[in-house]
Amino acid sequence: MMKRLLIVHHTPSPALQAMYEAVRSGAGTDEVGGVEVVSRPALTASAVDALEADAYLLGTPVNLGYLSGALKHFFDQVYYPCLEETARRPFGAYLHGNNDATGALRALESITTGLxxxxxxxxxxxxxxxxxxxxxxCWELGAMAAAEIGEV
Structure with a gap:
């Protein structure tokens, strides 16, 4: 049975677009088989998307020292519906900012620890x-997430 890797991203800038493309390329590498890579913008990704996935890649800008509102919206939508069903699933994340990402990393760790x-x-x-x-x-992050659930 094919495993599913869900990329949830908010990609408003050329820098994030380049990072997203590298992550997606790594996730789809021929070195790992048996993985379907599905991408969803953070504002439209749903709890159903999260429940159907076996692993996650999360991409976000750092806005004012915090996760983007779009990624926070995704977490707000999926937190309770996915709390039990998705426990222990693997994930990776990539963040882009113009300065300090400490607050965004703290929030990401808090939310993913809760999940x-x-x-x-x-x-x-x-x-x-x-x-x-x-x-x-970024490419390595995508490849590692795929390898975590795929056939190497």
């Missing part, structure tokens, strides 16, 4: 324009 999701690796945080190494880290 009892488990990180496949620490979040990729990029400040300023993403360079080649940042995009490689």
């Amino acid at each position: 009892r999701w488990r990180a496949v690796r620490p979040p990729v945080v990029v400040t300023g324009e993403p360079d080649r190494s940042d995009l490689e880290r």
Whole structure:
């Protein structure tokens, strides 16, 4: 049975678009089989999307030191419907900001700890324009999340 990796993202900038594309490319690598990659904008991703997924990748800008309202909206929609059903599922995250991401990381950790999701690796945080190494880290994040549920 094919496993599903759900990418929930809020991608309002060229920097986040580049990070998203790198994550999606890594998630869809030929090195990992048996994984369907599904992308949903954070404002339209639903509890059904989350329940149907076996793992998650979350992408967000850091706005005023916090998660984007769009990603927070996603968590508000899925928290109670998914609380028991999605416990222990793997996730990864990538964040982009122009300065400090501490508050956004704290919120992400608090929410995902509440959901009892488990990180496949620490979040990729990029400040300023993403360079080649940042995009490689995004690609690796996508590939690791897929490998966590797929056939390597």
